[in-house]
Amino acid sequence: MSDFTSSLKPRYDGPATLAAERNGSSINIPELSKHLLSRDGFLSRQEKVLQVLKRDRLFSKDQQLNLSRPDRYHLGLARAKAIQRIVRREGWDHEDYKMAEYLVDEMSPFHLHMSMFVTTVREQGSEEQKAYWMPQILNYDIIGCYAQSELGHGSNVRGLETTATWDPVKKEFEIHSPHLTASKWWNGTMGRTATHAIVVAQLLLPHPSNPSNLISHGPQPFILRIRDQRTHLPLPGIAVGDIGPKYGYASMDNGYMLFDHLRVPRSAMLSRYAEVSAETGALSRRGHPAVVYGSLTFVRGQIVMHARLVLARAVTVAVRYCAIRRQFHDRDDVKGERGEMQVLDYPTVQIRILPLLATTFALHYTGEMMYDLYHGTRETVEKGDFGPLAELHSASSGLKSLCTTIAADGIETCRRAMGGHGFGGGSGLVGINADYLSKPTVEGDNWMITQQVAASLIKKMTSCVQNPHAEPKDPTDAIFLYYLKNKDTHIPQSPIHPPNNGKADFEFTDKAIVDIFQWRAAALSHDAYTARIIEKKPWTSLMIQLHALSRAYSEQILITTFYNALTTTPTTPTSLRPTPNLSHPTTNILTTCFHLHALHTLSLSPPTFLLTNSIPLSLLAHLPNAILHLMTALRPHAVALVDAWAIPEYVLDSALGRGDGRVYEELFDMAHRRNPLNRVTFNVDWRSEEIVRGSGDAGRGVLGKL
């Protein structure tokens, strides 16, 4: 049967629209791409790995949204194994492997093996343990997971219920789950995949003088086999499985695990920093695991860098689609002479997408700064001396919290800005939205971990108050000391100069933008110091205030770092500062992004600026028009700017975000030619129990799965 739909074209030409957008911008896209994505050969690596994955049908994402959750695990495992074969065939290094995980864009059932599992063995194992385990790990002869969080305790590691009790007679440990809530829970790779696990358990040792009295020595890591090598079934004394479907992470087997008086040898306890003596049963500690936390800044830098790509992806889809989508004539175009408007020309669409576009660059420069500081101080860090990294290290919790919240919320904001089609599978955002919603919670809940930042800022402010004339040790010190010196005489200045007094348009003072963010961070730190140290208020009663402080301080880092990256006279001199060397039009647009990111951030929480005397009230009156002005300046470059992020179509996996503009052709093709539901005809007569027409079957297929 001929298909009359195959000759139909969309009313408006998508490819021509995107071509016009690209021609209308003076941005040098390849130059900006290179500026953003050259580190560690990202762009060329992306291309290399992509070509290999594209050749293998196993990595096609076409039907992913039609698979059940159990099937997504089957597929995830098949892919994880295939990647191992490819790694060996193609001679990929670890960065290539990580690029493949990024491009495939799902949590791999092997993911924990080469992240937390290997890292813990490497950092906490003794030399002997490493010699035994590392070859098996690197060869994937065993697959490991990391079992820390439990059903009853996530963030609170000290509250873990699983016990590891030393048996001085048999010279071994007994791992046990005293309550149901002691069940290990959420641990990735553990549910169906792992053969081994790092299990974090409370170490209980008999009291030296009264052995029936067990003394807790806090959580310690143990390495143990959890499944039989031959059958892959759980070992006796272990109940382990997958916890079931979740918001996202369909391909990952997040697991549970309980222990019934499981006996493990003394060598199971990772003993670089602590060991139980076989003879005396006493715990000896050596060295200090603080060095482990050195890499935390690097990990958090990775989270920020990943957040920028995730946000860039959502923004890419939204910008391209909203440039192509046309809806309504301008209300003042009474005769309809100008045609239907591109949706991206509506300020109500711009206000949702363009500040996020600007924010991708803010995240970028902070991620870069974290990497640079880490690499530049790597040697001293490995000795446990954080040097210039110390300040950033304590700030990294706040940055993780802020940047993952921005990205998670940003995906959904972009989705809604696309109207009806944003709700469809063609948005390409269904999977990433569900997966990324985990980020504000994992690796430290975004509300919880901000307490660490606040506590460190209160400590720093206390020290500054005590030594107001000291030399600043780091940028935050400098901000705090400046604040203390000027707080009684400070008159807030507006960085926004509206178009009058001879000016044709809005102008901005970049340094004054940085100043208001720094002043607010210092003032809120001082408020917190006053409440906690001087007035001795209960910590719990201050938690909302402390969360706001962490956010304000982190926003200040984004703003300062963005400014430093763009200006030739940075507020924080550092040899590590990225030097753009970009052509003039591109630098100009990035400056507009800086202004828009800053003013949009300001517009999200004006009271903290007002109440800290950081801005004059008059600024608020100009803010909406200043933001409109900036969006108008950014608008012609929106498509070029998202192009520069160079997100491959394979990652976008989006009809709406197609770089070639064939939005409607692709949406229709997905529905008309690639939707398996359309290959079945149904019996819709309510009198009949038959579901699939002509099958005579009362739906055994699906109903059997209930």
Place this chain on the structure above:
Amino acid sequence: MSDFTSSLKPRYDGPATLAAERNGSSINIPELSKHLLSRDGFLSRQEKVLQVLKRDRLFSKDQQLNLSRPDRYHLGLARAKAIQRIVRREGWDHEDYKMAEYLVDEMSPFHLHMSMFVTTVREQGSEEQKAYWMPQILNYDIIGCYAQSELGHGSNVRGLETTATWDPVKKEFEIHSPHLTASKWWNGTMGRTATHAIVVAQLLLPHPSNPSNLISHGPQPFILRIRDQRTHLPLPGIAVGDIGPKYGYASMDNGYMLFDHLRVPRSAMLSRYAEVSAETGALSRRGHPAVVYGSLTFVRGQIVMHARLVLARAVTVAVRYCAIRRQFHDRDDVKGERGEMQVLDYPTVQIRILPLLATTFALHYTGEMMYDLYHGTRETVEKGDFGPLAELHSASSGLKSLCTTIAADGIETCRRAMGGHGFGGGSGLVGINADYLSKPTVEGDNWMITQQVAASLIKKMTSCVQNPHAEPKDPTDAIFLYYLKNKDTHIPQSPIHPPNNGKADFEFTDKAIVDIFQWRAAALSHDAYTARIIEKKPWTSLMIQLHALSRAYSEQILITTFYNALTTTPTTPTSLRPTPNLSHPTTNILTTCFHLHALHTLSLSPPTFLLTNSIPLSLLAHLPNAILHLMTALRPHAVALVDAWAIPEYVLDSALGRGDGRVYEELFDMAHRRNPLNRVTFNVDWRSEEIVRGSGDAGRGVLGKL
């Protein structure tokens, strides 16, 4: 094999915790439930329908998250048909049927049949057409859908591309899709289910004097068969199918449909209001379809009432779980004597959940008010005279926008407030979150439709400016006229009185709370009037401002209506006002909810209050502590308040939200005993292509679906 896990108990007793919470509140839960849920016998109907559904395994939700999207449609269709059989067997009325849809909590493949399809035939069909179609519809002999939006046009109905051209020779219409973007798109029930459709198409009539020149007469509704009665296959000239997987709505077959010069008889055009003459080919219009929009307020009232139940559901889960969940000791409890804290006692958790709990009641009273006004004026409305409903009718777009945004965002806020387990399937929020994310977009995009409210407010303000001494015709008039009279002399008053000058605690002036919201709404209306009418600024440039105006105006309605429901001296006297007659402790707590809802709303957008001189700057300084104070007052009643919403366990479908507090037992049971993935053992050796252990199979099952 014995299962050692079956003897394990959680460390803390969930049931005892919830019992203590319930004992700790003075709220009379049944009384409050009755107050909230008696309309149309809601509570008893809920119980009646629930008992019937529970007996049928087809309605079990246990494995829903493990089903693929195609299977969800199979299941949805099986359920839709089963409900029809139950309706007849049990003698259910239409309200019972709607209750079943609410409880099953998925978009039914029959949903559009008894909503937009039947409504359109009833409201736009001629008497003759109704006599022909209605019996078939009510008996479900045919299944109908409503095909308005298209691939290229959603909100902009005038931009629809599908044409219906009158053929004066054959006396029939030709329905045609000139472009790919003319494809009908998103229309529910159409993809696989419907036998018939209302198709909205541009009516093209030959020019009387020059028949080759076609004149468009705008969109008109046509009723047509789209599938063969015997085979259920599409009729010739029609391409129709399901558009594929989406964010939510897995059970619904949202469809696409294209027409290839399809010929339909003259009687296909629904002709209550417009008819093409068989003789002359001329269009005659009669009556005015404006009366159709009379029911819009009722529909939007339903949306608000539904939003309150959706939000109540998310809040129920979050409140119960956070009461049971314990994590960390109080930081000032240095010796750990007080045990681990209930998570709900952290202000950083309260600030996310408790204002939403308060907001469920705000939504409730506005929904009630909309119903009351509609019912109280039904007779006049049916004559096209909206009477006292006129004002609310124009405001209902703003209320739809505000209330669905609050509920959609609220679900996700509650989810995140639950930390790790909030990301799991046991939250019970996975499905509702994905489904409800459609609401801010469907039935008028939440950003788009606010323009209607703003336009109507500008018009009203213009009239008030022109007649400043007129008698107010409605409450908004009264607010505007008061504003115009006092705007030059107004001194903003704070409704918050902090604890000093002899006061032991915060106090609030309820009337002053209403005043600041009303003043702001009037001032922003005046600003918009000035910008558009006086300064003649382009409409598009004002869109962000107009959106903010609509939101502020709608927030004012929620606040005023809540106040009116609670006070004996309402600002708006109306005989339709709900009179609680609640016992004293309950009224007190509802008043606390009123304060918290209002102050939280204020805290979300302080600049619009400040810049309109609605509040003094000093209020902002007290706001955080006032909100803390209110949350402390509300906290002991949180569990009782969510109990009052009486959401059945079947609807919650949540381990975390269980009314009996057996959170951990249920989470573990879901994972350990009911997760199908745990019944399969996998081959994790990367050297082997086998996926399921012992099958020798390289994953034919899932890979065949790619």
